[in-house]
Amino acid sequence: MSPALRRWFYDARVRAWISQAAVAGAMFGTIWYFVANASENMVKAGIASGFDFLWRTSGIDVPFKIVDYTPQNNIVDLLWVGVANTLLVSLLGMALATILGFLIGIARLSKNFLLRSLATGFVEFVRNIPLLLFVFFWYFGVIRALPPPRDSFAAFDTFFLNNRGLYVPAPTEGHPFAAVSIAFAIGVVLFLALRVWAAKRQASTGKAFPIWAAGTALIVGVPLAAAIVVALTTSWNVPVRGGFNFRGGFVLVPEFVALLAALVTYTAGFIAEVVRGGILAVGKGQKEAAASLGLSPGQTLRLIVVPQALRVMVPPMTSQYLNLLKNSSFGAAIAYPEIVSVFMGSALNATGQAIEIIAITLAIYLIAGLAVSMFMNWYNSRIALVTR
Amino acid sequence: MLRRFAASAALMLCFAGAVSAQQLTPSPTLDAIKARGHLECGVHLGLPGFSFADDKGVWQGIDVDFCKALAAAVLGDATKVKYTPTSVQQRWPILQSGQVDLLSRNTTITFSRNASLGVNFLGINFYEGQTFIVRKKANITKADEMDGATVCVAAGSTEEKQATDWFAERGKKVTIVNFQRNDDAIAAYDAERCDAYTAGFGALAGQRSKLKAPDDHVILTQLISNDPQGPTVRYGDERYQAVVRWVLNGMIAAEHFGITSKNVDEMRRSSTNGEVRRILGVEGNFGQMLGLSNDWLYNAIKQVGNYGESYERTVGMDSPLKLPRGPNQLWTKGGLLFTSPFQ
Secondary structure, eight states: OOHHHHHHHHOHHHHHHHHHHHHHHHHHHHHHHHHHHHHHHHHHHTBOOSSGGGGSBOOOOOSOOSSOOOTTSBHHHHHHHHHHHHHHHHHHHHHHHHHHHHHHHHHHTOSOHHHHHHHHHHHHHHHTSOHHHHHHHHHHHHHHHSOOGGGOEEETTTEEEETTEEEEOEESSSOTTHHHHHHHHHHHHHHHHHHHHHHHHHHHHOOOOOHHHHHHIIIIIHHHHHHHHHHHHSOEEOOEEOSSSEESSEEEOHHHHHHHHHHHHHHHHHHHHHHHHHHHTSOHHHHHHHHHTTOOHHHIIIIIIHHHHHHHHHHHHHHHHHHHHHHGGGGGGGTOOOHIIIIIIIIHHHHOOHHHHHHHHHHHHHHHHHHHHHHHHHHHHHHSOOOO | OHHHHHHHHHHHHHHHHHHHHTOSOOOHHHHHHHHHTSEEEEEESSBTTTBEEOTTSOEESHHHHHHHHHHHHHHSOTTOEEEEEEOTTTHHHHHHTTSSSEEOSSOBOOHHHHHHBSEEEOOOSEEEOEEEEEEGGGOOOSGGGGTTOEEEEETTSHHHHHHHHHHHHTTOOOEEEEESSHHHHHHHHHTTSOSEEEEEHHHHHHHGGGSSSGGGEEEOSOOOOOEEEOOEEESSOHHHHHHHHHHHHHHHHHHHTTOOTTTHHHHHHHOOOHHHHHHTTSSSOHHHHTTSOTTHHHHHHHHHOOHHHHHHHHTSTTSTTOOOOGGGSBGGGTSSBOOOOOO
């Protein structure tokens, strides 16, 4: 071996590259083997393969959708309906579960005996019941609590609530409420600017500005004002009583409510434990120091304890969010039309393309899961303790 | 001269021997069933009358009876069956991957399944048609009156698409709610989430017993589709497919010729009808031609009964379902059952 080659051979970087390439090659080789094997066997068994089926007319109706879709659309549109419904229930679920989980987690550490015991009881209850039972419990609980269509609860003859869902007026055409999300974005930008200004003012004059009240007003108030303007200027399709049920308008189905409630309450039980662990991880001295500076208990929690607890909490919270995303597939059991239900259920059986459909579904969960992890990793690095 | 004759005769004998040794097409499925000593049969998760485990855990039903008849024909013993309950979604992968030898599970024969799933349907053991079960207090007599109704259905069943198409064609707005399993859909219907639950009339008769108050519900007589059902196997292995097809034909023919589980021994001894004698293996060697013993259908009829006996016991008048024979009657008695001859 020539000295140059030997040097090259003992170079750690080169060796790392070689081993990485070997692992990657073995992985792609294995995947290639499985794909080739599967397609060969499918040809042998006379099973059609390929992704052409995605452009076939679906012929499958979906009772709850937030994107435009009719049974005359293609299967790929049906897939999109499922993805949108999955993301809707998951993102809303993550937000609500975080709020509820924080409240319960803090309640578990409360000095009040009743509050503490209730929170402990809730956590123990949730953690020891399988999610599927929980979902059914909510679903049948919601349906049984609501009257049949002929005895609907009605408000102003425009809103109706019965065991088929909550019927609300819908815009006659288009998506006029896109303006509300723009208003929301403006509110957020204004809030960020205000925060910079308030921090500067406090630094120079020492006067605190009620930043949270002002922020809430901006972030909630601006979109709300936009929504009111839009609502007054749009034509509405109001639900009317038909033979069996109400027609027209937008319906929020009990499946959505039950799945969301199940995911939120279930995940909140786990998030509460993460929150409790995070808060307990903050040294007692920190609170004592805060108290000696004259900060109120609320300020101590908000400014001293939670920011430090977050550093402990973020990694386990990421896995709770990922669990919630995956658990949204339990919607299939109660007919909530998310991706597993409409795509791996209805579309798979209408076409029989099991391998393709399962591969697409896996890829979508993978992408959504990686997006959640990436966001949480970014957040984690942002709040990480900066040591100087 | 004599030597030449003897030589060519010997040559011909060898040739004939070679031909007869190759007469039977190889059948990997039959060989596998015989080697493992039992039939692997894919059935429904639980549908009274068609396939369900009774209170002793024994599988019963018209679809289960076909598994038993096939086991009796191939192995001589109707009890040598292992049942795999399959959901609407699981049934195809389980059949395609070879986990079961056949599906006998209340599954509609459709073009696209036959053409693109790599499965063959080998005859019809139940003429089914889709309809609806509704609450009596809803006062509906026909599917046409269901405009605006909400219908619960099992996701991915043929019923899901058929109902969507049928109502769309008639300009009626019906909300379809898809559940993963039939049982979840029925539970939701029972909880009044839906105005109706849809499936075949036979399946509905079976599932009705799962409702809280079965008498408060009525099954509409108007059928919106044809849903013939029968034993389903993978592509390939033609000799095995012939066995499955002719066991079904044999059970129907047995009813036609009046062979029952009670009189089959008597018929085997004394029948002068050539077709009966061939079915029962007294004349010819029909069983051997398929690679089975000649008493293959005798065993099936003796142990399971003919088609009519199986029908009455599982879904007919001797069962809780009390379904009239309807289209599932012999053609000679006004039904649709018409088999190929045993010739």
